[in-house]
Every structure is written in C-alpha cells, then in structure tokens.
Amino acid sequence: MAVKPKAFKELYAKAAGRCAMCPNYESVFKDTICSVEISNKNMSEVAHVIAQSKKGPRGEDGYTGDIDDYDNLVLLCPTHHKAVDDNPSSFPSSWLRAKKKELEQWVNNSLQLDSRRNSDVNALRLLMKNLAFTRIRAQCDDLPDSFDLNFFDTGTTLDNFPIDLPDARPFYDGVLEAKFSEFEKSYRELSWILSSHIETEKKGTISVYREAIQRGSRYYVPLNKGELYAIEESFEIQNEIRARREKFLNCYVELMKYLRFNYPEIDLNSYEPYQW
Ligand SMILES: [Zn+2]
Ligand SMILES: [Zn+2]
Structure with missing residues (x-):
C-alpha cells in the first residue's frame, strides 16, 4: 500500500x-x-x-x-x-x-485574519508588561535550596490576567493556549509546594521555607534545613520540589520558544515593575 x-x-x-x-x-x-x-x-x-x-x-x-x-x-x-x-x-x-x-x-x-491574531497579541503584550517573564528562571533555579521571593509575583499576575482581560483566554491560537496552560499549571504546582506547610506528629506544623532574607535589593527564601532535616519526609519533599521545578522550567522554555518564534513582535522583556 x-x-x-x-x-x-x-x-x-x-x-x-x-x-x-x-x-x-x-x-x-x-x-x-x-x-x-x-x-x-x-x-x-x-x-x-x-x-x-x-x-x-x-x-x-x-x-x-x-x-x-x-x-x-x-x-x-x-x-x-x-x-x-x-x-x-x-x-x-x-x-x-x-x-x-x-x-x-x-x-x-x-x-489568519488579523483581528484574531491581534487579539492574542494585545493580550500577550499587556501580560508581558506585568510579568517578569525573562527573570523567572533565575528566580527558581536554586531550588530546592532557595528561591527569590519575587517568584510569587508571577502568581499574582496570572491571577489578575483573567480579571483585567476576561476575553483573552482561551487564546485563538490553540497551540499557544495549550502551552500557556501547561506553563500556568506547572507554575501553580511549584508555587503551591513552596508556600505550603507540613504537619508533623512530633514537631507540629513546620514550613518548608524560612522567612525571606535580604541580599542587596533582592529577597531570598532559604530552605528550612534545620527543621526539615529533623523529619523523615525531608528527602521526599526536596525531590518533589526538584521534580516540580524541572517540569515547570520545561514548560516555561517551551512557551518562551513558541512566543519568540511565532510572536516576534512581542517584547518578552517589557516588564515594568510597579513604582511606589
Ligand atoms: Zn518512513
Ligand atoms: Zn526537515
């Protein structure tokens, strides 16, 4: 045949x-x-x-x-x-x-008709102004040892995106929609474990990370090693964080590559931090 x-x-x-x-x-x-x-x-x-x-x-x-x-x-x-x-x-x-x-x-x-593509482009432009997209890797690359407190800003921006632009999602571009969804989902899975607390029988509730410490103009959040190492689940927790970081960074890179190739007119570096 x-x-x-x-x-x-x-x-x-x-x-x-x-x-x-x-x-x-x-x-x-x-x-x-x-x-x-x-x-x-x-x-x-x-x-x-x-x-x-x-x-x-x-x-x-x-x-x-x-x-x-x-x-x-x-x-x-x-x-x-x-x-x-x-x-x-x-x-x-x-x-x-x-x-x-x-x-x-x-x-x-x-x-595609310009209007549909323009709708996606405008939504992405607004998003990139509010999302420190190109800094995300540096913010979480040291996990599970520490992360940059600004990592959580991405979550706030993703929360606000559908409120500011209720019609933006799903994107008209189906592959973009799929890659963006994976990015968001894997981000939530990682950020959730970073902000969660663990119940232990002997030690009571401990948090995975300590308070943020200032280094220059940045805030780092180190792993709560003293308390974590005292519990049996310590290794599992670290491996889980490592696995979620890997998953997230893969989705992040996939999305970035897709945006660079298909939407070259969007400046991924256009983040404007809110000035007080
Ligand atoms: Zn063949
Ligand atoms: Zn070929």
Whole structure:
C-alpha cells in the first residue's frame, strides 16, 4: 500500500509544503521546489507516524485507522525523515503528532485574519508588561535550596490576567493556549509546594521555607534545613520540589520558544515593575 494522492494533498496543503522538523519551517523541497513533481513516486518526504509493520518505526504503538491516511502522516524533508526512521525511540509518535500540529497551527497563524491574531497579541503584550517573564528562571533555579521571593509575583499576575482581560483566554491560537496552560499549571504546582506547610506528629506544623532574607535589593527564601532535616519526609519533599521545578522550567522554555518564534513582535522583556 502507498500513501493515497488525496491524503498527500491534504497533508501537503495543511503544512504549506514545510517540513515539520526543520527550523524556521523550510520547504521540504528546499532549492529544488520547482523541479520536483508532487505527483511522481518521490514520496520520501511523507513519513508515517506509525509504521505499517509492527517491526517498522514506532510500529509497536499500534494503529487502528488507515495507516496511509492523513492522520498517520507527517510531512518531513528527506533528512528529517531519515532521522526519525533511523531513531524511532528518540522520536515517539506523540512527539511527531505534536510537531505536525505546531506546524499546521503556524500555517494557520500565518494566514489568519488579523483581528484574531491581534487579539492574542494585545493580550500577550499587556501580560508581558506585568510579568517578569525573562527573570523567572533565575528566580527558581536554586531550588530546592532557595528561591527569590519575587517568584510569587508571577502568581499574582496570572491571577489578575483573567480579571483585567476576561476575553483573552482561551487564546485563538490553540497551540499557544495549550502551552500557556501547561506553563500556568506547572507554575501553580511549584508555587503551591513552596508556600505550603507540613504537619508533623512530633514537631507540629513546620514550613518548608524560612522567612525571606535580604541580599542587596533582592529577597531570598532559604530552605528550612534545620527543621526539615529533623523529619523523615525531608528527602521526599526536596525531590518533589526538584521534580516540580524541572517540569515547570520545561514548560516555561517551551512557551518562551513558541512566543519568540511565532510572536516576534512581542517584547518578552517589557516588564515594568510597579513604582511606589
Ligand atoms: Zn526537515
Ligand atoms: Zn518512513
């Protein structure tokens, strides 16, 4: 069986002839765009998310639909097609599907009516004025040892965002909405554990972190080591904080990359701290 011409046309059109993995979404045909006939047998640019054979790339994931139909195909340049088929374990099917979706969203965004995109852009602009977005990593990078007290400001800004702009969410851009939701959720999970208290049988209630201490113009909040080490859960708590920090920073970087690439007109560094 081979990829049906109809499936190929749909795939090619929705991807606007771009490789889903090439940086800056270069055309799959690169310099040779005029010399290649779409209808010829040169289908090497169409990769199967899940291979036809169980022994093929990602074949063990199983697939119940038509393996040669649009849903199971992704448009790739020959270089990336070889990469994903030679190393299927490094490129799982869920990852390939996400890449395909991101590219199609990018095509949509590029063609979208200005009004919808403008709505997202205006909301993001307002948000970035109130969010110290580019400082967030430095604020929590030393966890689980300490963090910057300003880390909690992000939570306040995220609380106020839907109050100030009730129509901003969900964003029209679906991938942006998904990445932003992940960012917010993982932030809440991390900030919650940092502000919570632990009930212990012998010691009563202890807080994970001590009072903030001033260092220059910054306020650091060190781990409450003396009291924490006295309880059995100490290691678990630290590992949990470490895991949540990792998760959060991944989501943060994903969102930042997406914004930089798809919304270059937004200044991620436009935070204006409120002046008293
Ligand atoms: Zn490529
Ligand atoms: Zn293949």
